[in-house]
Amino acid sequence: MHDGIRLSARIWLPTTGRAPVVLEYIPYRKRDLYRHHDNSWGPALAKYGIGYARVDARGSGDSEGVLIDEYLQTELQDGTEIIAWLAAQDFSNGAVGMRGISWGGINTLQVAAMSPPALRAIMPMCCTDTRYTDDAHYIGGAIGNTNCQWATQFKLVMAQPPDPAIVGPAWRRMWQQRLEATPDIIATWVSHQNNDAYWQRGSVYKNYGGIKCPVFIVDGWTDTYVNTVFRILEHVKTPVRALVGPWAHNYPEGGTPGPALDWIHEEVRWWCHWLRGEKTGIMDEPLLRSFMPSATASNAPGPNLPGNWVCEAHWPSPHVAPHSLHFDHGRLSPRPGKGIITYVGDKIVGLQKPEWLPFPPEGLPGEQTPDDRKSVVFDSDVLHADLEILGHAVAHIRVSADRPVSQLALRLCEVDADGRSWLITYGLLNLTQRASNVSPTPLVPGQFYDVPIEFSAIAYRFNKGARIRLSVSESLWPLVWPSPQVVTLKLDLAHSRLDLPVRTPPAHELAFDVPELPPGAARTPGRMPLTVQGPNAEGVITIRQEPPSGSFTLPETGTKLVGMAALDETLTAREGHPNAGVWQLASEGGFQRGDWDCRVHATCRFTSTEVSFVVEESLEAFEHGRSVFKRSKTSTIPRRLI
16 A cells, blocks of 8 residues: 555456456455355356455455554545556456445445546445444434444454464564554444534545446345435436345345345346446346335245335336325324324333344344334224335424433334234434434424434335334334433324335336346355343343354364354343443454464443443453453443434
């Protein structure tokens, strides 16, 4: 790099001629943790005449330097230099693409927005353009448990050592440098409680115009980053294509729930068109291709969701229009209701929607009736025909609260003929951010406000004979941390409605031609299910996730991976006492090979008072079982209208 730091890469090349190169650029250790993934994609692309470069981000894996936060300017600048380097090599035809999922998809968008000349096309997957509202930190302006989960795991990413087989005897010095540089990252993130300059940095929504190359954005409806797809379709002016399948946070070829896709087919068509100038037909196809499920991942009868693929040539689509259902006493009605409904938010609602980012079967929403019983519920009439929705549902609610800080949580469900309630999508808002998430303002107790709440984007076919249900609560736990005090809400029915993005299928659907993998094909395994206990005699509810112990040895390198960042998690809450809860998490990962024996352990404990958050976080490193580094810190951070 420009400052002399060296980054470490693995590169696969075709055996003949100069070739375009596709870059995947992440901090997730190419030599061990991601080796299986890279060993799959590198040869697959090279077979079709496309090079593949996997680079460890600065301060991670075997690259030099330190990593101290997400998406720093140094990371993005490095990305532009990597692209220029790849384009200038003798093996390259000068055209570079960039792909990636999650972190790799996010920095793909961010690097593209810097307009590097040799970057000719990108394929970001399961990613965000808006770091505050749509990443693993704040959900609707409330602190998410995902903020602590990811921070605890991210500490291992920042603090793990390079491999001595690559960097030589300097590995121990580099490791010590990383350990000392690893920040108290949870305290950092909790210190930025609104959409300030910290979160806006690197958020592509501030600079869509910087993206000068074509974009193929990919996601799945069971993932939580899917909102970005529709913003990219609306705001990026270069050639764009989008595909949304049924799966969770994963690549299309291994996604669960299925159907999964034979994805190499689509990748090769995209790269050959934009990096080699071949007419593959991909740009003659619809702008948006989407799976339209008729069951959720929670109640599907098998590994593949029932449903079909639909296509849209334009977005916004002429086939999608808002359909209004109005709040009435217990009903979603064609006409406005009358009166005021009062709801006391002293209940724990959300145990059936525990995770922001599910990894099936872990974290999938459960049957919603237990949460519905603790909410204000509005049901439609029985549907006399199937009803498709595609895009964002929006609720327009006139609401008041008796406290200056309050949340409002909405769950859109399908109630089947047996009375079971299945979550389709949800929306949540910290009401102090009703006008702005940059400059929140307190609520005036008792004053009514007209508040729009946008649900996470979804495609779904409600089934004939079912009902549509909207469930309203003050919060969702453990998805987000509660308001500082118990809140009583009032809903003005006459001025509250739900707008559904109803899709009228065209007489002839446009063609979808990406081949599906057979149902028995290998899928990415999920994580351990959560267990819920309580309430006990004091009203305390406990959620527990205990990862299985184990290790895995990589045959190619002989490295044994131990622990590998699985979360040990204990979450407790007490009904009626919003500051009695605790989020407690731990994560551990290590490497063993011959004389090399290293392990890193990180913990987080998150609590609150009415006026402050208290964050306790620790980091400890071991070599041959002996502690070689240890740091812990307790931070008390004022609550700022949250």
